[in-house]
Amino acid sequence: DQQVKQNSPSLSVQEGRISILNCDYTNSMFDYFLWYKKYPAEGPTFLISISSIKDKNEDGRFTVFLNKSAKHLSLHIVPSQPGDSAVYFCAASGLGRGGSNYKLTFGKGTLLTVNP
Amino acid sequence: GAGVSQSPSNKVTEKGxxxxxxxxxxxxxxxLYWYRQSLGQGLEFLIYFQGNSAPDKSGLPSDRFSAERTGGSVSTLTIQRTQQEDSAVYLCASSLRLAGATDTQYFGPGTRLTVL
Structure with a gap:
């Protein structure tokens, strides 16, 4: 079963607008969440993270929101830039079923395209 | 400074x-961590090393898979008698410590394995 789900395989937005990428999880023991960005032929690079004790974390143009009751998190990018075009992976960790505090469970990713 | 490197970048092999x-x-x-990404899937955890020891091998898909790490540095993932379902991108990551997910995992570019 997939414990981290990114239901939108792709998203297209205009430059300067907001990009919102969504992620849902099923394991209530997850307590740390991360977003990674991946360009073609490169490994994923860490973007931003949030602990379950918070509901928001902001870093420049990137903000991650966590709604624990809904088991949902989202990544907001504003304003979006063409260089943001990449695959974005949501990941989670925690001491739940089959989990650990170091083993990351990833979603399948969302391809973001920012059009000039 | 140098990031995580992996070799080869591409590998084509025959079944078996x-x-x-x-x-x-x-x-x-x-x-050090090994993940793999099969086509259309998220990253799947395989194994991690703390120093030269691998306390958690639960993610290895079968006994055809093994990994070792020597000198607390280089790691080798070996797949014996390859099967077509082993075709995937194999990603390696490292972190400064094994102190939970808060220690950022830095990924290499991956090795794309194709089993004919």
Whole structure:
């Protein structure tokens, strides 16, 4: 079963607008969440993270929101830039079923395209 | 400074052959992880090392898969008697410590394995 789900395989937005990428999880023991960005032929690079004790974390143009009751998190990018075009992976960790505090469970990713 | 490097970048092999994939972590990183990404899937955890020991091998898909790490640095993932379902991108990551997910995992570019 997939414990981290990114239901939108792709998203297209205009430059300067907001990009919102969504992620849902099923394991209530997850307590740390991360977003990674991946360009073609490169490994994923860490973007931003949030602990379950918070509901928001902001870093420049990137903000991650966590709604624990809904088991949902989202990544907001504003304003979006063409260089943001990449695959974005949501990941989670925690001491739940089959989990650990170091083993990351990833979603399948969302391809973001920012059009000039 | 150098990031995580992996070799080869691409490997094509015939079914039944053995392959070795190499990972050079960031210098000084004590923790090392292997993941794989099959087509259309998220990253799947395989194994991690703390120093030269691998306390958690639960993610290895079968006994055809093995990994070792020597000198607290380079790691090799070996797949024996490869099968077509082993075709995937194999990603290595390292982190400074194994102190939970808060220790950022830095990924290499991956090795794309194709089993014919």
């Amino acid at each position: 052959k053995d392959v070795e994939l190499r990972c050079d972590p960031i210098s000084g990183h004590t923790a």
